[in-house]
Amino acid sequence: MTLNVGVIGVGMIGQDHIRRLTHVLSGARVAAVTDVDLDRARAVADDLPGAKLHQNGPALITDPDVDAVVVTSWGPTHEEYVLASIAAGKQVFCEKPLATTREACDRIVDAEVAAGRRMVMVGFMRRYDDQYRAMKAAVTSGDIGAPLIMHAAHRNPSVPGHYTSDMIINDSTVHDIDVARWMFDDEIAAVTVLKPRVSSKARPGFNDPLLVLLEMASGVLVDVEAMVNAGFGYDIRGEVVCEDGTVELSESEGTVVKRAGRFSGRVPATWRERFIRAFDLEFQAWIDAVRAGGTTGPSVWDGYAATVACETGLAALRSGVREPITLRARPDLYKQDVA
Ligand code: NAD
Ligand code: ISE
Numbered sequence: 001m002t003l004n005v006g007v008i009g010v011g012m013i014g015q016d017h018i019r020r021l022t023h024v025l026s027g028a029r030v031a032a033v034t035d036v037d038l039d040r041a042r043a044v045a046d047d048l049p050g051a052k053l054h055q056n057g058p059a060l061i062t063d064p065d066v067d068a069v070v071v072t073s074w075g076p077t078h079e080e081y082v083l084a085s086i087a088a089g090k091q092v093f094c095e096k097p098l099a100t101t102r103e104a105c106d107r108i109v110d111a112e113v114a115a116g117r118r119m120v121m122v123g124f125m126r127r128y129d130d131q132y133r134a135m136k137a138a139v140t141s142g143d144i145g146a147p148l149i150m151h152a153a154h155r156n157p158s159v160p161g162h163y164t165s166d167m168i169i170n171d172s173t174v175h176d177i178d179v180a181r182w183m184f185d186d187e188i189a190a191v192t193v194l195k196p197r198v199s200s201k202a203r204p205g206f207n208d209p210l211l212v213l214l215e216m217a218s219g220v221l222v223d224v225e226a227m228v229n230a231g232f233g234y235d236i237r238g239e240v241v242c243e244d245g246t247v248e249l250s251e252s253e254g255t256v257v258k259r260a261g262r263f264s265g266r267v268p269a270t271w272r273e274r275f276i277r278a279f280d281l282e283f284q285a286w287i288d289a290v291r292a293g294g295t296t297g298p299s300v301w302d303g304y305a306a307t308v309a310c311e312t313g314l315a316a317l318r319s320g321v322r323e324p325i326t327l328r329a330r331p332d333l334y335k336q337d338v339a
Contacts, residue, residue: 003291004031006066008057008081009073010044011035013095016272017072018044020283028287034060035073057081061088068290071095075171079104086111086119091290093283095123096174098303102311105304106328113331118295121286122303124178128285129278131249135240136183138247145243147184150222152176153237155230157269165206168226169193169317170310173212176224177309178302180214183240188309190215190324193317201229212313215322233267234274301334 005021005028007014014035021028034054035041045053054060057077061069061084068091071081079099085092086108098120099105112119126132139147154172163171181188194211202208209227216222239248252265253274268274282297289296309325316323 001291003028003287004065004067005029005070006032006034006054006060006063006068007070007072008034008060009071009077010041011072014070014072015044016279017070017283018048020280021070021287022048024280025284025287027284027291032060032063032066058084061085061090066090068092075100079108082108082120083111086115089115089119091119091121091295093121093123093286094303096178096303097170097307097310098122098300099307100170102304102308105300105307108300109304109328109331112300113333116333118299118333120300120303121289121295122298122300122306123282124175124182124298124302124306125275125278125282126175126179127182127278127298128281129275132179132183132238132278135238135247135249139183139240139242140185144245144247147220147240147242149220149241150180150183151237151239151241152179152222153225153235154227155225155233155235155237156228156271157230157233159228163228165203165208166314168206168208168210168228169212169313170307172228173210173224173226173313174306174310176212176222176226177214177313178298178306179238180216180222180224181302181305181309182298184216184218184220186216186218186220187305187327188214188325189217190322191309191313191316192322193313193320195317199227199229201231203229207317210317214309234270235267236274299334301330304328 010033018030021030030048030051032052033041033045045051069085071094075097082094192213195207199208212224214222254266256263256265285296312323312325
């Protein structure tokens with residue numbers, strides 16, 4: 001049976017997910033769309049044979065012809081739509097962030113726990129990237145010994161006009177925060193944020209770049225260089241240093257050309273290019289799991305822990321000192337991770 005998906009928020013990533021649901025993946029179709037910008041939603045619906053246009057999110061969620069919901073609207077709207085989907089008994093894929101505050105995430109945790117089953121997958125797609133998966137396999141195999149340190153860099157070539165200085169942490173570094181928790185199957189215990197010399201390309205009021213230091217509960221340290229005006233491309237780096245060796249993300253996605261005593265390769269232009277396969281794998285995993293009656297991948301707990309770490313990171317940026325993280329007790333529903 002084909003899964004009929006309703007999409008709330010048809011901006012940049014909403015349209016990209018509609019493209020993959022319609023033309024790339026199997027087992028699902030886009031049955032309905034909506035957006036606060038109804039003209040945009042109408043234009044998208046017109047290109048999708050048989051898709052309905054809904055006036056708002058609640059109408060889409062309660063439509064009996066919609067089996068499952070994709071939330072790709074702005075972050076502050078996610079809570080409302082995820083809670084409504086849970087209340088309607090429908091599986092939901094929510095782009096990051098799960099919600100923008102600890103309290104909002106708490107309410108989603110409470111709702112899902114009350115429902116008694118996992119109903120939400122959060123879009124931390126790096127967990128589906130081949131390179132990150134190979135890195136995690138190397139770390140967990142034990143072949144290179146116990147992990148000690150992870151070095152990471154998250155460099156955007158540039159960011160759009162609506163991007164604020166806080167987003168360096170809660171829109172960009174949030175991915176590295178999720179990778180750290182997933183890589184080491186561990187929670188983050190404390191965050192410190194250092195401010196290097198400000199790039200001359202930074203917008204006024206931006207501390208760009210930042211150095212974000214995550215202390216895992218085990219004692220592993222993760223340093224993340226976050227920069228949003230790198231100019232030269234979208235450059236994602238990672239290396240885990242273990243007791244008996246190291247593992248790093250490969251330098252080039254494609255071929256490395258050696259010529260005349262030099263070598264060169266491609267730096268991806270955008271996150272869409274760098275993670276296109278991860279997005280496909282993530283979404284296919286969600287479709288398959290929902291068709292089988294459940295869900296998979298990053299959970300509401302992962303979304304909650306990431307948002308709390310971002311809030312703490314912003315507090316550390318402002319205070320200039322190490323800020324400890326306090327999480328609520330982890331409900332039994334999230335004690336067994338599925339991916
Ligand atoms: P965008 O601004 O291009 O699109 C957001 C859309 O949501 C717009 O069309 C807007 O009109 C609509 N919208 C806003 N409020 C709404 C509401 N109350 N109800 C319905 N629609 C509403 O933004 P985007 O870049 O597509 O980002 C959307 C979400 O996806 C964000 O949460 C962002 O963090 C996330 N995102 C994730 C990744 C990733 O790598 N996983 C990449 C980009 C964006
Ligand atoms: C963007 O919103 C994303 O989620 C991308 O994956 C990330 O790399 C980028 O920094 C964010 O702005």
